[in-house]
Amino acid sequence: MMTSASVTPVLLGIPVATLALIVSLLSFSAALGALGWQIAKHRLDGGRPKVYLNAALWMPNSSILVNRSGKWELSTEGLHSPGCENIELAQLVVENPGRTAITVFTPGLAVEGTGKPDYSISPRGFELRTYGADRSTTETSVRLDPYDRVTFLMDYWSVVPQLLSEANGGGIQLRGCISVAGSNKLCKSRKRLAWNIPAGAWTARTDIEEIQPYTVIWRELFKANVKKHSSDDEEDGFPGFSLGVILRKAMQKFHERPNVSDFIDALRQAQREDELSELGPIMCAPLLASMDESLDRHEGHLSAWPTMPTRSA
Structure with a gap:
């Protein structure tokens, strides 16, 4: 009995079945590549905000110093002295x-290390309109066009003491954060640049070892009297030079730290004596709660109570 062997089709010396397998694999690879490109394009085209947290030293109506490295530290060495009317911000x-375009809202700080589940907090913000790229807004919801940016300035020292008290003697870790419309996940600044603030911290500045009582009180008085928003027809609405003049006059009435009530009376008297003041009535009531607390927090780092505060930091 005779049998005939089947002949495998060959093309260019290569079995057709092998060629078909090669073509199938190439088609499959092309399909995976197209899928990967669509995923990448979706991510590139979609809103993907980047968040940065910088330490800043603000001299109202003058300038702002920003450490853009993202580290929790500030130094004015080699720079013009910031004077004693300044405030540390985030x-x-x-x-x-x-x-x-995306909509971002609820700017704040993500907190870790307090013993509570990780959460975020939004300190009081400041609006700067005439500071170029460092202009900031106090709006809590902002629409960002493609390749756009927005800046927020936050009074983080107003919340740090309470957060440190919740850390039971330990330090805390802060990262900048923002919520994005359409997503339930916070966008945070880089973890490796998180601010590690130890217990007992009182400043981010590395170039000073003490602070004037004048600066501590001025910060509280400034925050109580600054406008939350400036109108469209004016520049940044911050208390002017007269605020410092009035504070100095009030401090010169005492040779040592007075009680808050007596100091507020001295402030009001100094304002009545300052005929050139462009300020309205100074909001002094907030000092009842904040003055002693702020001075106590800087205990051990305060310079002597001056009769004439100098212009140093």
């Missing part, structure tokens, strides 16, 4: 490098 920068 600068939160949000950028949208995607190709789709």
